[in-house]
Amino acid sequence: MSFDIVVIGAGPAGLCFARSLAGSGLRIALVERQEEAALAAPADDGREIAITHHSQRLLGERGLWARLREEEVGTLRDALVLDGDDRDGLMFRHDEAGKSQLGWLVSNHAIRRAAYEEVMALPEVERITGARVGAVRTAADGVEVSLGGDETLRAQLLVAADSRFSETRRAMGIGADLHDFGKTMLVLRMRHDMPHEQVAWEWFGVGQTLALLPLHDAHTSSVVLTLPPPAMQALLALDDAGLEAALAERFQQRLGAMRVAGPRCAYPLVGVYARRFVAERFALIGDAAVGMHPLTAHGFNFGLLGQAALARELRAAVAAEQPFWSPALLQRYERQHRLATRPLYLATQMLAGLYTDDRRPARVLRKLALGAGARLGPFRRLVMSGLVADHAGVPGPLRRLRYSRPSA
Numbered sequence: 423m424s425f426d427i428v429v430i431g432a433g434p435a436g437l438c439f440a441r442s443l444a445g446s447g448l449r450i451a452l453v454e455r456q457e458e459a460a461l462a463a464p465a466d467d468g469r470e471i472a473i474t475h476h477s478q479r480l481l482g483e484r485g486l487w488a489r490l491r492e493e494e495v496g497t498l499r500d501a502l503v504l505d506g507d508d509r510d511g512l513m514f515r516h517d518e519a520g521k522s523q524l525g526w527l528v529s530n531h532a533i534r535r536a537a538y539e540e541v542m543a544l545p546e547v548e549r550i551t552g553a554r555v556g557a558v559r560t561a562a563d564g565v566e567v568s569l570g571g572d573e574t575l576r577a578q579l580l581v582a583a584d585s586r587f588s589e590t591r592r593a594m595g596i597g598a599d600l601h602d603f604g605k606t607m608l609v610l611r612m613r614h615d616m617p618h619e620q621v622a623w624e625w626f627g628v629g630q631t632l633a634l635l636p637l638h639d640a641h642t643s644s645v646v647l648t649l650p651p652p653a654m655q656a657l658l659a660l661d662d663a664g665l666e667a668a669l670a671e672r673f674q675q676r677l678g679a680m681r682v683a684g685p686r687c688a689y690p691l692v693g694v695y696a697r698r699f700v701a702e703r704f705a706l707i708g709d710a711a712v713g714m715h716p717l718t719a720h721g722f723n724f725g726l727l728g729q730a731a732l733a734r735e736l737r738a739a740v741a742a743e744q745p746f747w748s749p750a751l752l753q754r755y756e757r758q759h760r761l762a763t764r765p766l767y768l769a770t771q772m773l774a775g776l777y778t779d780d781r782r783p784a785r786v787l788r789k790l791a792l793g794a795g796a797r798l799g800p801f802r803r804l805v806m807s808g809l810v811a812d813h814a815g816v817p818g819p820l821r822r823l824r825y826s827r828p829s830a
């Protein structure tokens with residue numbers, strides 16, 4: 423079977439990319455190992471995604487935002503960062519940013535469902551689900567993807583969106599810097615007595631990191647707890663009543679009693695940054711290119727940004743009747759996405775290291791960092807610009823470079 427583009431992976435990045443190319447004239451094969459039913463009704467994976475203003479606009483332009491139900495969208499009005507037993511912490515307020523809120527919170531499975539519904543309506547996208555990708559080959563004359571048996575897909579360009587542990591990236595011989603933080607993150611929806619008042623918390627304690635993400639209901643939040651794997655295993659062995667008591671205790675009863683209201687989902691914390699995002703007739707998008715630590719809540723936001731940048735380049739090439747697989751085009755995408763993501767990726771790795779290190783020098787350093795952050799206007803503005811800017815939040819010359827191309 424022949425197409426213009428083969429995309430491997432129908433997660434949020436692959437689906438949004440296919441949607442971004444709608445109406446471009448390009449025919450796309452979207453290859454996914456999960457069955458169609460799992461794409462149409464994605465399982466609740468516990469993740470609540472903090473959406474920036476820029477991402478909200480991109481989702482709106484692609485029709486996804488309108489497909490979210492009212493109860494699936496939480497308001498992220500303000501954010502509070504706490505260290506140890508500090509009662510005041512560092513507050514990032516929406517009004518300082520001149521916005522009615524810092525961002526939104528949307529469940530990952532709701533984003534996946536909305537993206538699937540949009541893509542399902544596109545005649546130019548053929549979904550190949552329940553697929554087992556075999557060999558992939560890219561060469562000057564085109565791309566071949568073997569699906570086992572006699573079936574081979576042929577195209578002009580191959581795009582991999584098959585997660586941070588991308589098998590396609592590996593098959594293409596592209597290495598990645600992979601950092602295993604040696605910690606496990608539990609995400610769990612909980613109801614609690616005290617209202618969350620639409621404030622997200624990030625709370626760095628000794629031996630644990632806690633976060634609270636406010637959902638649509640005033641008494642329901644996503645609890646995010648990071649622990650060393652043995653401590654997490656012990657916690658996950660508790661029954662619901664035991665887990666509720668343990669979490670209320672970890673939150674120092676600040677939210678009153680807490681009750682489990684969703685599945686327990688645990689993730690190993692691994693950051694990944696691909697050494698290259700492109701090769702001959704090949705590009706990486708989503709977590710396959712940049713797999714962020716969730717601390718700064720930017721994995722999907724970056725995935726959305728990257729797929730939009732690549733789609734914009736492809737559309738411009740098609741409109742100009744130029745080859746959409748040209749090395750120059752792919753290099754432009756690589757440059758833009760690296761500039762957009764590398765600084766925050768490195769800063770997140772550093773912060774994640776600092777805030778999960780309980781040795782005394784690290785604890786002193788983060789107290790100092792939070793204290794300085796509370797006083798210094800430029801620091802606060804930098805953090806907030808990442809959330810509320812209607813672009814991707816990288817100031818000055820970098821932004822001009824990234825946004826020098828016409829919009830898709």
Ligand SMILES: Cc1cc2nc3c(=O)[nH]c(=O)nc-3n(C[C@H](O)[C@H](O)[C@H](O)COP(=O)(O)OP(=O)(O)OC[C@H]3O[C@@H](n4cnc5c(N)ncnc54)[C@H](O)[C@@H]3O)c2cc1C
Pocket residue numbers: 430431432433434435436453454455456469470471472473530553554555583584585586589590607609689707708709710714716719720721722723724725
């Ligand atoms: C706990 C947690 C909290 C997070 N919070 C935030 C947040 O607040 N804000 C934010 O922006 N991001 C957040 N993220 C990150 C965000 O969830 C990811 O960046 C995003 O889901 C990545 O999407 P993706 O499509 O690139 O990859 P994935 O979601 O991993 O999807 C990859 C798809 O490819 C398919 N696939 C894999 N291999 C193959 C193959 N060989 N053949 C065919 N198909 C294949 C898979 O089945 C899957 O459907 C969080 C992540 C975690 C773990």
